[in-house]
Amino acid sequence: xxxxxxxxxxxxxxxxxxxxxxxxxxxxxxxxxxxxxxxxxxxxxxxxxxxxxxxxxxxxxxxxxxxxxxxxxxxxxxxxxxxxxxxxxxxxxxxxxxxxxxxxxxxxxxxxxxxxxxxxxxxxxxxxxxxxxxxxxxxxxxxxxxxxxxxxxxxxxxxxxxxxxxxxxxxxxxxxxxxxxxxxxxxxxxxxxxxxxxxxxxxxxxxxxxxxxxxxxxxxxxxxxxxxxxxxxxxxxxxxxxxxxxxxxxxxxxxxxxxxxx
Amino acid sequence: xxxxxxxxxxxxxxxxxxxxxxxxxxxxxxxxxxxxxxxxxxxxxxxxxxxxxxxxxxxxxxxxxxxxxxxxxxxxxxxxxxxxxxxxxxxxxxxxxxxxxxxxxxxxxxxxxxxxxxxxxxxxxxxxxxxxxxxxxxxxxxxxxxxxxxxxxxxxxxxxxxxxxxxxxxxxxxxxxxxxxxxxxxxxxxxxxxxxxxxxxxxxxxxxxxxxxxxxxxxxxxxxxxxxxxxxxxxxxxxxxxxxxxxxxxxxxxxxxxxxxxxxxxxxxxxxxxxxxxxxxxxxxxxxxxxxxxxxxxxxxxxxxxxxxxxxxxxxxxxxxxxxxxxxxxxxxxxxxxxxxxxxxxxxxxxxxxxxxx
Ligand SMILES: Nc1ncnc2c1ncn2[C@@H]1O[C@H](COP(=O)(O)OP(=O)(O)OP(=O)(O)O)[C@@H](O)[C@H]1O
Ligand SMILES: [Mg+2]
Numbered sequence: 369x370x371x372x373x374x375x376x377x378x379x380x381x382x383x384x385x386x387x388x389x390x391x392x393x394x395x396x397x398x399x400x401x402x403x404x405x406x407x408x409x410x411x412x413x414x415x416x417x418x419x420x421x422x423x424x425x426x427x428x429x430x431x432x433x434x435x436x437x438x439x440x441x442x443x444x445x446x447x448x449x450x451x452x453x454x455x456x457x458x459x460x461x462x463x464x465x466x467x468x469x470x471x472x473x474x475x476x477x478x479x480x481x482x483x484x485x486x487x488x489x490x491x492x493x494x495x496x497x498x499x500x501x502x503x504x505x506x507x508x509x510x511x512x513x514x515x516x517x518x519x520x521x522x523x524x525x526x527x528x529x530x531x532x533x534x535x536x537x538x539x540x541x542x543x544x545x546x547x548x549x550x551x552x553x554x555x556x557x558x559x560x561x562x563x564x565x566x567x568x569x570x571x572x573x574x575x576x577x578x579x580x581x582x583x584x585x586x587x588x589x590x591x592x593x594x595x596x597x598x599x600x601x602x603x604x605x606x607x608x609x610x611x612x613x614x615x616x617x618x619x620x621x622x623x624x625x626x627x628x629x630x
Numbered sequence: 631x632x633x634x635x636x637x638x639x640x641x642x643x644x645x646x647x648x649x650x651x652x653x654x655x656x657x658x659x660x661x662x663x664x665x666x667x668x669x670x671x672x673x674x675x676x677x678x679x680x681x682x683x684x685x686x687x688x689x690x691x692x693x694x695x696x697x698x699x700x701x702x703x704x705x706x707x708x709x710x711x712x713x714x715x716x717x718x719x720x721x722x723x724x725x726x727x728x729x730x731x732x733x734x735x736x737x738x739x740x741x742x743x744x745x746x747x748x749x750x751x752x753x754x755x756x757x758x759x760x761x762x763x764x765x766x767x768x769x770x771x772x773x774x775x776x777x778x779x780x781x782x783x784x785x786x787x788x789x790x791x792x793x794x795x796x797x798x799x800x801x802x803x804x805x806x807x808x809x810x811x812x813x814x815x816x817x818x819x820x821x822x823x824x825x826x827x828x829x830x831x832x833x834x835x836x837x838x839x840x841x842x843x844x845x846x847x848x849x850x851x852x853x854x855x856x857x858x859x860x861x862x863x864x865x866x867x868x869x870x871x872x873x874x875x876x877x878x879x880x881x882x883x884x885x886x887x888x889x890x891x892x893x894x895x896x897x898x899x900x901x902x903x904x905x906x907x908x909x910x911x912x913x914x915x916x917x918x919x920x921x922x923x924x925x926x927x928x929x930x931x932x933x934x935x936x937x938x939x940x941x942x943x944x945x946x947x948x949x950x951x952x953x954x955x956x957x958x959x960x961x962x963x964x965x966x967x968x969x970x971x972x973x974x975x976x977x978x979x980x981x982x983x984x985x986x987x988x
Contacts (some may be wrong), residue, residue, distance in 0.1 A: 447853045448856055452856055456855075479840075489832060
């Protein structure tokens with residue numbers, strides 16, 4: 369990544385307001401994500417982190433504010449538009465297709481790259497077969513990269529938690545995303561699994577230049593792998609900056625120590 | 631020959647993506663097809679064709695259709711009987727309009743007509759799920775049957791309200807009506823079902839099939855991956871209804887010969903096909919065949935065993951049969967939702983590792 373392209377802004381959210389009935393999940397949140405960086409979103413439970421990702425990929429529609437992605441400004445994203453625009457994600461509570469194998473889950477991640485219609489599919493011939501094999505090749509790279517060759521044909525419902533998280537990352541990577549949203553990819557993992565996952569995230573970022581927005585509670589990991597951090601608390605942005613800056617910020621320390629708000 | 635996957639290495643993705651990547655499976659299926667196409671037609675008689683094989687094949691096809699919708703795409707339907715009726719009445723009317731057109735083409739078009747009707751009645755699935763969708767398809771069931779019973783045009787104003795198949799020749803061979811030989815009826819049905827089974831397998835192992843399963847397993851994640859729920863669900867309704875429509879056309883034309891909507895295609899028919907896929911296995915092509923075989927053979931075996939073997943009154947045997955069916959459905963729903971197909975798969979997995987588990 370050159371210094372120039374690093375400073376280019378890939379995504380910018382401005383004054384986002386999102387509420388559910390009386391609950392203000394996000395109030396006046398603005399920040400940007402630069403091309404090629406690892407941008408972490410942190411904050412205590414219920415701070416609005418997952419809601420923010422849901423706004424970015426169009427699953428939640430904010431009441432106010434705008435989202436500018438790849439230079440195009442809109443008041444809300446649509447899930448399908450986000451997917452086609454190269455935004456992929458993993459979920460806090462694993463959202464794999466439980467009845468399908470690892471391979472099929474990751475192949476499904478290639479959905480936006482595949483287009484051949486029902487007719488050719490039914491014949492499994494010509495263009496459809498070629499398309500299937502080309503995409504399978506890409507998926508095999510993802511499988512090798514994540515070191516999950518041995519569980520290729522296993523239904524994901526039967527996999528242990530840590531591996532499910534890895535398959536979910538694979539499904540997102542299969543889309544060759546421009547922007548990858550990771551919602552607590554290491555939650556509930558042991559140390560070794562966390563190290564593996566950190567390595568995959570960093571390699572994805574470095575080798576493929578994928579921009580990453582990461583929600584994570586493990587401060588050690590956040591400080592290690594992020595370029596910049598934004599801190600949310602009670603739906604508001606309370607700080608942002610490099611890991612060092614954020615760590616030293618008094619608002620952040622108060623939020624994490626649970627200093628009362630009044 | 632042992633059932634082994636070990637030691638069979640694939641050197642290309644297309645080999646790994648073959649329908650039966652394991653050699654023993656391939657041999658087994660080819661063997662069954664050879665017997666079905668080359669041996670059975672020479673030994674088949676009226677009883678085997680009409681009481682066992684043709685209904686088995688037709689129900690397997692209907693089961694395949696419902697399994698695409700329910701097993702693969704996760705949308706419940708209780709309208710199978712009515713969709714079979716659409717296929718039956720479409721083929722009846724089409725043969726009347728175009729007697730000189732090849733029967734196979736007319737059956738295909740009947741499938742397309744059913745697909746269109748299926749899409750219309752599938753529209754509510756975009757808003758409602760599960761139990762509510764089942765009720766909506768139930769409405770389709772009652773409405774369509776009422777329509778076929780009420781509007782004289784559908785049954786050519788025949789005084790009995792029934793439709794009766796015309797004698798049809800397929801490339802010079804009679805395949806419908808009393809003059810058709812059991813072998814001709816059987817082969818005609820078998821060829822259609824074998825072809826449609828292959829295309830179903832192709833669809834479910836490709837992009838479209840994966841998008842159905844994704845919607846079934848986790849519709850929110852599917853949408854965020856770029857799968858359009860509208861497209862996925864309606865295409866499942868279309869393909870499923872096509873299969874069920876073709877099954878209906880064959881059920882009427884080749885199997886029954888004449889039909890009356892309130893009897894041949896009523897709600898019991900919908901449940902019957904649903905039981906087939908529950909017992910056979912949701913989301914499995916093989917399951918549709920196992921389920922159909924089970925449900926067609928069970929009454930015959932029960933009758934032979936209880937009436938012939940123990941001298942039980944045939945009425946009682948019928949009741950016991952219904953009880954047994956009910957118990958089995960509860961068993962499969964609770965214990966093994968993937969049905970007989972899954973039990974078969976478990977057996978294979980055991981064999982694959984036998985005698986040394988890894
Ligand atoms: N779909 C929804 N309906 C109603 N309230 C919601 C919904 N989604 C989020 N909220 C509320 O918005 C607030 C922020 O939730 P969010 O899930 O974004 O927090 P979070 O920062 O991801 O927390 P955690 O660390 O626990 O994952 C919470 O009060 C939550 O209850
Ligand atoms: Mg969260």
